[in-house]
Amino acid sequence: MRDLAAGMGYLAKGQKWVARHGRWWAFGMLPALITLVGYAVALFFLAGWSGDLAEWATPFADSWSSLWQDLLRTTLAALVFVGGLLLSVLTFTAVTLLVGQPFYEELCEKVDETEGGAPTPPEVPLWRELVVAARDSLLVLVRAGGFGVLLFAAGFVPVVGQTVVPVLGFAVSGFFLTLELTSVALQRRGVPQRERLRLLRGRLGLALGFGVPLVLGFLVPLVTVVAMPGAVAGATLLARDLVPVEEGPAEEDGGGEDGGEEDGGQEPDAAAVPELPGYDAQRPVAGNPYADGPAAGNPYAAAPRPVEPNAYRGA
Template structure:
């Protein structure tokens, strides 16, 4: 639970950071707005066409008696739209990060600089970084699609499909949202996709604490646009925690002490008060 709360804390800290650095918030809205317009059009189209798709893939239900035919197709329509929404939430971050690659890299560097310590740089050209980001995003989205197909199929299970599966879908969305956002700072630190995923697995509750509230917020399209710069800032702060070197262990007390003339002599154990003393 401590890591879960810490993950939420990094999300809040990231939003506070960009609010305190207004120009970064302003510049960060443009990539999200461009992506939002494209996604909104796609979801509207899916909303209008989901019922036709449900009818097309269930020709065997034409001869079913009422209400079973309608119930099957209505359920399938809802699941198709939810699956599309699930993919939109996941891919929105990846596409927005690609559109705003140059800006978000600069934002992440500025967070590192403001927080002090080393400011890592990949040393790669912009186009090379863009290619690596696009390639890794496709690999991550392939994993997400696999999870999505499984969850979509489990959505037909009575009771479980309407209760447990949406929660699992939200957790998957949040986890991979966090992966996409932390990739900005981790890629500057030279971490490959496999290394990034292995690192996130060491602190799953921290990752879910950051990603799940963000996935919920991203269900509201306009909110996603405004939260995006702060999400990158918060993910950078989270990466600083994940990659920080462990605190050194306190040194054991020396068995020797110095006499008045500077000669080391064995340390004498401290003695408590004698019994009966006041």
């Protein structure tokens, strides 16, 4: 439960981050807007061509009565459009991340800079980053599609299909959405997709707490556009939790200068060595009886004289 709440917290923190940095919020919305316009145009043409596509796919119904012919082809056209709409919902995030790879790379870098401990991304050309992102997104869609088929089949089971399966569907979608959104930040940290899966499976509550609310919000296309920058920022914060960047110890001042001398080879600081006075500058201490000369004050400076009376003075 703690990880579940933490995942929701990262989602809220990401939205707060872009709210404080309005320029980056507008910057991060551009890929989502471009993708939304592209999908809207594609769905518009799909809606216009679905009837022709249904007619082309059912030549055997030409001899049917108009009632049954129209019913079949109208139903098929509606299924084609609904299928396209469902596919657009499932692929919108992946395509947005692919289109916005350079945008979200900059956004992730800015989040890392403001939070401290920014990683050093691997030196990879942009075209290679796009290829890797497309490959990873395709693998995520394949995995999600496999779970979707299993859940679709389980949906025909009485009671379970109407209660458990929808909950599992949102959980699976939330997990893979978190995997997609954290891919930009984790790719900057050099983490391959297999390792990303392992990390998120190990913190399943964190992934679900972050992804499931987004899945519910992304059901509305405009919410997807508005919330995408904050989702990427929040995913970056979550990635920092999964793969923290350790900062190396700061180098000491002057430690690597002049050819990288070892500690023992550095010259000692002159201020640390006491200065010894020269012997020519030494003076006797005040009050010294020998201050004026070696014999000054010496009682034996003159020739000794015998003390009176002396019995041997005459001798």
